[in-house]
Amino acid sequence: MNETRRTLLSAFATGPATGPELAAELGVSRAAVWKQVDALREAGFEIESTPDGYAVTSVPAYGAAAIEYELDAPYTVEYHDSIGSTNDRARELAVDGDRDIVVVADEQTGGRGRLERSWDSPPGGIWASAVLDPSLPAAHVPLVTLAAGVAVVDACRAVGVEATLKWPNDVLVGDDPDSDRGGQKLAGILTEMEGEADRVSWLLVGIGLNANIAREALPDGAASLQEQGGDVDRRAVLQTILESLSTLVAAPDTIIEQWRAYSSTLGRAVRVDTGREQIEGRAVDVQFPGALVVDTDSGEEVVHAGDCEHLRPV
Ligand code: BT5
Numbered sequence: 001m002n003e004t005r006r007t008l009l010s011a012f013a014t015g016p017a018t019g020p021e022l023a024a025e026l027g028v029s030r031a032a033v034w035k036q037v038d039a040l041r042e043a044g045f046e047i048e049s050t051p052d053g054y055a056v057t058s059v060p061a062y063g064a065a066a067i068e069y070e071l072d073a074p075y076t077v078e079y080h081d082s083i084g085s086t087n088d089r090a091r092e093l094a095v096d097g098d099r100d101i102v103v104v105a106d107e108q109t110g111g112r113g114r115l116e117r118s119w120d121s122p123p124g125g126i127w128a129s130a131v132l133d134p135s136l137p138a139a140h141v142p143l144v145t146l147a148a149g150v151a152v153v154d155a156c157r158a159v160g161v162e163a164t165l166k167w168p169n170d171v172l173v174g175d176d177p178d179s180d181r182g183g184q185k186l187a188g189i190l191t192e193m194e195g196e197a198d199r200v201s202w203l204l205v206g207i208g209l210n211a212n213i214a215r216e217a218l219p220d221g222a223a224s225l226q227e228q229g230g231d232v233d234r235r236a237v238l239q240t241i242l243e244s245l246s247t248l249v250a251a252p253d254t255i256i257e258q259w260r261a262y263s264s265t266l267g268r269a270v271r272v273d274t275g276r277e278q279i280e281g282r283a284v285d286v287q288f289p290g291a292l293v294v295d296t297d298s299g300e301e302v303v304h305a306g307d308c309e310h311l312r313p314v
Helices: 002-013 019-026 032-041 064-068 086-095 142-158 225-228 234-250 252-262
Strands: 046-050 054-059 076-083 101-109 125-133 164-166 168-172 184-196 201-208 269-273 278-287 291-297 299-303 309-310
Touching: 002 019, 002 032, 002 054, 002 064, 002 101, 002 184, 002 225, 019 032, 019 168, 019 299, 032 046, 054 252, 054 309, 064 168, 064 201, 064 234, 076 086, 086 101, 086 184, 086 201, 142 164, 142 234, 142 252, 201 234, 234 252, 234 299, 269 291, 278 299
Parallel strands: 076 101
Antiparallel strands: 046 054, 101 125, 125 201, 164 168, 168 184, 184 201, 269 278, 269 309, 278 291, 291 299
């Protein structure tokens, strides 16, 4: 079903097409094409019959088919108005063997951060979890978190919001080292996987971006795209994220360099809480596959995981 919808949508994206052309392309009957066209109309697409065939004249603001339409990435979309957590749903799909599918919701009632923390997800945000191809060594998985961060910054900058990255998984705005007010969190990433050292059985990356949400509906220290420059077209923003993500995961060698370019962590005084110890010093680099290098009083330390705080200059 999703495959037929995707093929139909990509045929429409190139211009008008007749019923027989579509039937041939999809390998189904003309009646089956009409049924799909009706389903798209029901989903909010306006499709007119022109002398050249069916033509899409208007696309709904958001939803599975809307996000798939003109999406230049190999993902199908499953959309929910409200769900507990898109990561939980993506996990079910991943365990069942689904790949290249993105679960998207307008609202989450049980959004999750790292370490059992909660993630506020009122309506209007971009809450999305992508089930990816797991054919990479488990040790390389941190790269996926970095790639998702880069993809979110790409999309924020495309709408004029100068976001930056804080290691390992935060997207911030206003993170100016000379300001007394710290950066505010615009988005967070939660990568989850299951596997052994040499074989990942499933892998997913959850992205939470505060898009069209009023500041008051978010926790202290958060920011939204709405507050930065007004409401955005969530469909376009999510498409940019997914397109960047798929390009980056297909070219893993490019991820760290792009992450460095968007980072506001590098060069800063930081305190990293690894759960076992606090490491303080100057962040000097991010190394493959995603470790932070901190220059401390007792030499350089390579930190693989933890919570990082950007310290204000005294
Ligand atoms: C994260 O965790 O930053 C990962 C967030 C991932 C959310 C996405 S939404 C789609 C998918 N489905 C899910 O259920 N999750 C993913 P962490 O670094 O642990 O940060 C969590 C902390 O951020 C919380 O303890 C709060 O302090 C803060 N926070 C909660 N909601 C926020 C929001 N909407 N905006 C900014 N900060 C928030």
